[in-house]
Amino acid sequence: xxxxxxxxxxxxxxxxxxxxxxxxxxxxxxxxxxxxxxxxxxxxxxxxxxxxxxxxxxxxxxxxxxxxxxxxxxxxxxxxxxxxxxxxxxxxxxxxxxxxxxxxxxxxxxxxxxxxxxxxxxxxxxxxxxxxxxxxxxxxxxxxxxxxxxxxxxxxxxxxxxxxxxxxxxxxxxxxxxxxxxxxxxxxxxxxxxxxxxxxxxxxxxxxxxxxxxxxxxxxxxxxxxxxxxxxxxxxxxxxxxxxxxxxxxxxxxxxxxxxxxxxxxxxxxxxxxxxxxxxxxxxxxxxxxxxxxxxxxxxxxxxxxxxxxxxxxxxxxxxxxxxxxxxxxxxxxxxxxxxxxxxxxxxxxxxxxxxxxxxxxxxxxxxxxxxxxxxxxxxxxxxxxxxxxxxxxxxxxxxxxxxxxxxxxxxxxxxxxxxxxxxxxxxxxxxxxxxxxxxxxxxxxxxxxxxxxxxxxxxxxxxxxxxxxxxxxxxxxxxxxxxxxxxxxxxxxxxxxxxxxxxxxxxxxxxxxxxxxxxxxxxxxxxxxxxxxxxxxxxxxxxxxxxxxxxxxxxxxxxxxxxxxxxxxxxxxxxxxxxxxxxxxxxxxxx
Numbered sequence: 001x002x003x004x005x006x007x008x009x010x011x012x013x014x015x016x017x018x019x020x021x022x023x024x025x026x027x028x029x030x031x032x033x034x035x036x037x038x039x040x041x042x043x044x045x046x047x048x049x050x051x052x053x054x055x056x057x058x059x060x061x062x063x064x065x066x067x068x069x070x071x072x073x074x075x076x077x078x079x080x081x082x083x084x085x086x087x088x089x090x091x092x093x094x095x096x097x098x099x100x101x102x103x104x105x106x107x108x109x110x111x112x113x114x115x116x117x118x119x120x121x122x123x124x125x126x127x128x129x130x131x132x133x134x135x136x137x138x139x140x141x142x143x144x145x146x147x148x149x150x151x152x153x154x155x156x157x158x159x160x161x162x163x164x165x166x167x168x169x170x171x172x173x174x175x176x177x178x179x180x181x182x183x184x185x186x187x188x189x190x191x192x193x194x195x196x197x198x199x200x201x202x203x204x205x206x207x208x209x210x211x212x213x214x215x216x217x218x219x220x221x222x223x224x225x226x227x228x229x230x231x232x233x234x235x236x237x238x239x240x241x242x243x244x245x246x247x248x249x250x251x252x253x254x255x256x257x258x259x260x261x262x263x264x265x266x267x268x269x270x271x272x273x274x275x276x277x278x279x280x281x282x283x284x285x286x287x288x289x290x291x292x293x294x295x296x297x298x299x300x301x302x303x304x305x306x307x308x309x310x311x312x313x314x315x316x317x318x319x320x321x322x323x324x325x326x327x328x329x330x331x332x333x334x335x336x337x338x339x340x341x342x343x344x345x346x347x348x349x350x351x352x353x354x355x356x357x358x359x360x361x362x363x364x365x366x367x368x369x370x371x372x373x374x375x376x377x378x379x380x381x382x383x384x385x386x387x388x389x390x391x392x393x394x395x396x397x398x399x400x401x402x403x404x405x406x407x408x409x410x411x412x413x414x415x416x417x418x419x420x421x422x423x424x425x426x427x428x429x430x431x432x433x434x435x436x437x438x439x440x441x442x443x444x445x446x447x448x449x450x451x452x453x454x455x456x457x458x459x460x461x462x463x464x465x466x467x468x469x470x471x472x473x474x475x476x477x478x479x480x481x482x483x484x485x486x487x488x489x490x491x492x493x494x495x496x497x498x499x500x501x502x503x504x505x506x507x508x509x510x511x512x513x514x515x516x517x518x519x520x521x522x523x524x525x526x527x528x529x530x531x532x533x534x535x536x537x538x539x540x541x542x543x544x545x546x547x548x549x550x551x552x553x554x555x556x557x558x559x560x561x562x563x564x565x566x567x568x569x570x571x572x573x574x575x576x577x578x579x580x581x582x583x584x585x586x587x588x589x590x591x592x
Contacts, residue, residue, distance in 0.1 A: 012047045012095070014109045017087070019047055023229045024220070026086070030188045032227045033200055037146070037207045037218040037234070038063055043354050046097065055104040055487040057387050067518040071211060078146050080105065095558040098309070128246050135223070135257040137174040137200040140164045141246055142185040144207040154288035156208045159217070159242075159288060163204070164355040166250040168392035171358070172259050176200060177424035178291065195224030198425055201232070213277075213441050219249055221256055232257040240277045268357060268389070279312035288503065295334055298325050316354035316361065320420070322362040323347035329372070330562065333497045336530050337560045341372035359390035363399060369482060370403050371562035372589040379403050394424045402433060406565050410441035432467060440569040462491035466501050474571055478509045500535030504572070507542030515539055534561040541576055550581045557588060564589050 012019040021044055021341075026035045035043070046054055046211030056076065064072050080097065082090070089096045098106045106142030132346030140163050145156035161178045168175040176198050183562045184194060188311040191203055206219035220232035231239045233252065235247050247269045254261055254269075261269070268283075289297045302325040308318035323344040330340030345368040351361035366382030369375040383400035386393055423429050435450035452469040454461065469484035485505045490497040519539060522531050537552035556564055567573065568580075568591050577580050 010048075010113045011110050012113045014047065014050075014107075014111045019043060024232060025227075025229060030047065032222075033146075033203060034141075035082070035086050036144075036205060036220055036232070039086075042076070042079045043083055045111075046105060050107040050111040052110070053100060053104050053106050057104075059104065062492040065551075074148075075210075075305040082146075095261075095435070102517045109111070112531050114298070126187055135201040135259075137176070138167065138202045138204065138253075138257070139181050139194070139198050139200045139224075140167065140204045141194070141203075143183055145266045146207050146209040147211075152210060154285055155210055157185075157291075158287050159208050159246075160282035161291070162242075162246050163249060165360075165390075166246045166269070167253065167388050170250075170254055170259060170265055171255075171260065171391040173254070173392070174200075174423065177392075177394040177427065179394070179429070182291075183426050184197040186472065186533050188483075191222055191224045191227050198225055199422070202257065210239070215239055215242065215245075217245065217249070219253075221253055230277060239280075240274075240279065243273070248279075250435050253295075270541045273355070275315055276312040279308045279318065282308035282311060283315070283318055283321065286318075290321065290324065293328070295329075295332060296330055298332075301325055314354055316351040316358050319347045319351035319362055320353070320358065321359070323326035323351065323368075325477050326369050327371070333495070333530055333535075335531050337372055337562060339564075341368050342367050342561070345372070346467050355364070357389055357390075358388040359393055359396065362386040362389065363393060363396045365592065366396070366403075367399055370399070370406070371565060372450065372560055373409045373563060374560075376403065376407060376590060391425055394420050394427070394430065398430055398433065401437065405437045406569060407438050408568055410437055410569075413437045414441075426457065428461045428464065431457060435471075436467055439467065439474075439571070440566075442571060446476050448475070458493055462498065465491065466498060467503065469505060470572065472509050473505065481505055482509060493518060496529050497535065499525075500539065502540045503539040504535075507539055512543060515543060528573065532556065532561050532563065533559060538572060541573065544575070546576055549576065550579075550585075553581075553585055567591065 002244070010021055012021070016029050017411045019025075020027065022412060026033045026038070026040065028239070042059060045059060045062055059076060060072055062077060080099075083090065083097060083371060087096050091099055094101065094106060094108060096109045130353045135462070140160055142161045143156045145153055157308045160181070164175055164178050164181070167173060180198060189210045194203060195201070201224060202396035203222050203224045204219060205222060206217060209216045214236065215238075216233045218232070218235045218236065222228065223229045223230055227564060233326045235245055235249065252267050272338065279316075280426070286308060289301035289304060302322060303326065305318050305321040308315055312318070326335070326340045326344035326347065329335045330337050330344065344366065348361050348365035348368065351358055352365065355361070362382045363386040366379045366386065370379035370381060373379075380403060383396050383403065386396035386399070397416050397422040401413045401420060404410075404416060406415035414437055416435065417430065417437055421427065421431045421434060431450065431454040435454060436448045437448035438450060450473050451464055454464040456469065458464070466488035469481045469488065472478070472484060482505050485502045489498040489502050499518060500522060503522070506518060507515035519536065522536060525531060533552045533555035536555060537549045540546070540549035540552060553564075564585075567589055568584055573582070
């Protein structure tokens with residue numbers, strides 16, 4: 001006996017909602033809601049049978065029949081909970097979904113429905129063809145975690161990042177970075193609004209469900225401006241096959257939006273080296289911690305990356321992660337440069353030995369060559385190679401922009417920062433660094449505007465406050481500068497870096513006694529924490545004690561302080577540029 005024909009597509013209306021079974025969309029007052037996968041399927045069954053009991057067994061047979069691993073009770077519970085959340089319903093006083101204990105559910109709202117006309121599908125198809133031709137920028141929105149377990153949150157977030165990373169290898173596609181898209185996690189906004197905010201043509205939405213050794217990913221591609229549904233697919237795999245699955249989804253999305261892949265891109269997307277599941281598990285947890293960027297979480301990430309490598313010593317991405325951790329711990333002044341950067345370099349080189357085509361490894365090595373080796377040409381080559389391999393790499397564009405600014409090439413540097421900002425428009429880090437380049441180029445008014453914009457994005461981003469203070473100081477607004485320094489000091493919980501900036505601010509304000517107190521405090525802290533001699537030197541510059549300043553610059557040189565790389569452009573050093581010792585210092589750092 002042949003299977004019964006599927007029910008024809010219909011449009012169901014209830015209250016302020018509209019369920020379009022052809023497009024697979026639930027809309028409220030014309031705005032599409034983020035509902036997909038099993039919750040959307042459950043809603044479809046319930047509204048088709050409005051007023052009647054739909055038993056748990058019926059739902060299982062219609063929706064979960066093919067499942068080989070999902071706990072049905074768990075899956076149904078999550079689907080109903082998601083429906084009630086998005087409909088604004090409750091189990092205690094239901095307006096839409098009534099629970100009949102141990103039996104099933106009944107849709108109790110009045111439903112009107114009508115068949116969708118054939119011409120609607122034809123128009124949709126025509127629009128879809130036009131939409132695909134216009135798709136040049138895309139955002140992968142945070143994948144919904146259907147497990148509803150807080151301990152599994154890292155998995156959905158990491159899968160979102162992995163899909164972004166894979167798509168970012170396609171040169172013809174601008175892919176929005178993780179930092180920006182994660183701001184939409186748990187946020188209910190219409191897709192046209194999201195597309196305007198991120199300046200994209202299409203979005204990928206989806207969900208992840210993990211149970212034991214099995215995973216299911218639901219993904220759909222939507223033309224964001226018109227909210228038209230272009231493609232949807234559900235994938236079920238073993239966890240050990242997750243890496244090939246990521247590339248499979250990326251290839252399918254490229255096909256759907258008619259992006260022509262180069263032979264090299266085909267090869268990169270086809271390449272998915274097997275990784276031990278235990279190693280990949282540690283890696284996903286590590287990236288989840290790394291993305292929080294606090295000193296504590298970076299330390300935790302480093303531990304997970306080490307575990308990943310212990311499980312699989314050939315896991316190149318694990319070495320990249322270790323390199324990133326050491327580099328940022330050096331940047332934060334948590335570890336001395338002589339300890340942090342050689343470890344970061346060794347990790348990046350090991351990753352490249354295992355996989356020379358890994359863009360992230362080239363970018364990580366570029367940071368070491370820029371901040372520690374002062375190998376400007378070598379750093380440029382690494383960043384360029386990273387961009388060739390992964391055109392939508394925010395980090396490569398961002399870090400290359402910093403390099404160009406350090407060399408005094410501010411126009412080119414601004415171009416790179418703006419490119420990074422297009423890929424990560426909601427990144428306070430990139431926004432702050434763009435402001436720094438304006439500061440280095442002595443465009444203080446524009447720098448001021450950009451720092452204020454960054455702080456508006458995230459009022460608790462300490463670095464923006466500390467660098468804004470420098471702009472105020474250059475403009476002679478000393479009280480404003482001190483206020484920003486105090487804010488930055490408070491937000492960093494009095495880090496040695498922020499404390500040193502405070503000392504410089506006191507000195508420039510003529511509060512020399514306060515500056516001397518800070519110097520003594522830094523000296524006392526140096527027995528337990530790393531204190532950058534460059535930061536101490538700056539305080540002496542502000543105190544106009546140039547002999548002491550150059551003594552500390554010498555110590556900074558011995559320790560290879562990364563901040564010496566900014567000698568050529570830092571406005572706070574203008575008062576000592578005419579000193580012959582400064583010219584000598586420039587040459588030793590690698591500036592001609």
